[in-house]
Amino acid sequence: MKLLVCGGVGFIGSAFVRNHLKIKPKDAITNLDNLTIGSNIQNLKEIENNQNYKFIKDDIRNQETISNIAKESDVIVNFAAETHVDRSISNPKPFVETNVLGTYSVLESARKHDKLFIHVSTDEIYGDAENKESFTEHDILKPSNPYSATKASADLLVESYHRTYGIKCITTRCTNNFGPFQFPEKLIPKTIIRASKNLRVPLYGGGSQVRSWIYVLDHVEAIDTLIEKGKSGETYNITAWNEITNRIIVEKILNLMKKPQDLIENVGDRPGHDKRYSIDASKIIKATGWKPRYQFDQALQETVSWYQKNHDWWEPLADEKTLHPQPWTVNW
Numbered sequence: 018m019k020l021l022v023c024g025g026v027g028f029i030g031s032a033f034v035r036n037h038l039k040i041k042p043k044d045a046i047t048n049l050d051n052l053t054i055g056s057n058i059q060n061l062k063e064i065e066n067n068q069n070y071k072f073i074k075d076d077i078r079n080q081e082t083i084s085n086i087a088k089e090s091d092v093i094v095n096f097a098a099e100t101h102v103d104r105s106i107s108n109p110k111p112f113v114e115t116n117v118l119g120t121y122s123v124l125e126s127a128r129k130h131d132k133l134f135i136h137v138s139t140d141e142i143y144g145d146a147e148n149k150e151s152f153t154e155h156d157i158l159k160p161s162n163p164y165s166a167t168k169a170s171a172d173l174l175v176e177s178y179h180r181t182y183g184i185k186c187i188t189t190r191c192t193n194n195f196g197p198f199q200f201p202e203k204l205i206p207k208t209i210i211r212a213s214k215n216l217r218v219p220l221y222g223g224g225s226q227v228r229s230w231i232y233v234l235d236h237v238e239a240i241d242t243l244i245e246k247g248k249s250g251e252t253y254n255i256t257a258w259n260e261i262t263n264r265i266i267v268e269k270i271l272n273l274m275k276k277p278q279d280l281i282e283n284v285g286d287r288p289g290h291d292k293r294y295s296i297d298a299s300k301i302i303k304a305t306g307w308k309p310r311y312q313f314d315q316a317l318q319e320t321v322s323w324y325q326k327n328h329d330w331w332e333p334l335a336d337e338k339t340l341h342p343q344p345w346t347v348n349w
């Protein structure tokens with residue numbers, strides 16, 4: 018099988034590429050990424066000489082390049098996105114450009130060449146689950162910030178392309194990922210990096226927000242399972258059911274690093290901050306047999322120790338802006 022992976026130099030996309038070439042060494046992957054925020058070419062060092070791997074630096078909005086690669090591919094998996102909520106609050110424009118117009122551009126190629134399009138979306142499109150049951154795929158989309166609003170817009174575009182043009186597509190909506198190679202501005206790496214420098218660790222709005230965490234390898238295995246067994250036109254929630262408050266995550270990390278809890282600093286809350294994300298993933302389990310394999314505490318411990326051993330990876334990325342305690346106030 019030939020795959021066009023977009024945004025495969027970022028955190029989840031690179032985990033997908035590394036894992037896919039390990040489990041399906043005969044498959045070929047062309048990875049297109051414009052190497053913007055979240056990307057790091059070091060993420061793919063271990064496969065850079067693999068004969069079945071090719072990297073192209075370009076933007077997903079460049080329809081000509083996308084179309085040329087899509088023509089030769091069987092499946093298109095789109096991870097490319099602007100992904101940091103705090104940046105989207107400070108400057109929404111790149112989020113509209115990549116997450117909406119970029120998805121449109123890739124969809125056009127999927128339509129033109131009749132290829133299966135895997136749209137990698139997020140649980141954040143359902144909005145706040147405070148005091149509600151876990152969201153299923155039938156719930157309405159109620160995004161709360163520019164990031165989730167642009168992802169929800171993309172979900173709707175994909176749905177419309179299936180209904181109007183009959184394109185082959187699958188949408189995945191996954192919960193918060195963690196693991197090695199995650200960009201330093203996200204909660205878990207930022208906590209580890211700030212604590213390792215003995216800097217105060219910011220907790221937005223008291224840290225009572227609940228997120229449902231999944232180890233990145235569980236997510237990419239779910240996507241591979243859906244390429245094989247998913248039904249076109251369907252949407253699948255993906256979670257490992259680890260609902261934990263941000264405060265508890267930060268406390269666990271400080272314990273694992275043997276750092277004092279008084280490094281924690283309460284800072285003002287992110288505007289529009291959702292209190293809880295919660296989704297039900299029964300559908301993918303029933304339809305495909307996929308199940309999360311990684312246990313949360315063990316995976317968190319391995320993630321902490323990866324960052325402790327890989328200063329060379331994060332040092333060049335961890336500048337003052339990236340580690341800022343309230344990034345939505347930064348002029349990105």
Ligand SMILES: NC(=O)c1ccc[n+]([C@@H]2O[C@H](COP(=O)([O-])OP(=O)(O)OC[C@H]3O[C@@H](n4cnc5c(N)ncnc54)[C@H](O)[C@@H]3O)[C@@H](O)[C@H]2O)c1
Nearest residue numbers: 024026027028029051052053055056076077097098193194
């Ligand atoms: N991180 C999470 O917890 C999470 C959870 C659910 C879904 N997702 C979704 O998974 C996908 C990947 O997330 P991630 O955490 O790996 O993000 P990331 O920020 O680490 O990586 C995004 C990648 O997309 C590339 N990119 C951005 N704009 C581009 C453009 N215009 N053209 C080409 N490439 C471009 C970047 O260079 C980067 O390599 C996103 O679509 C995100 O919405 C993320």
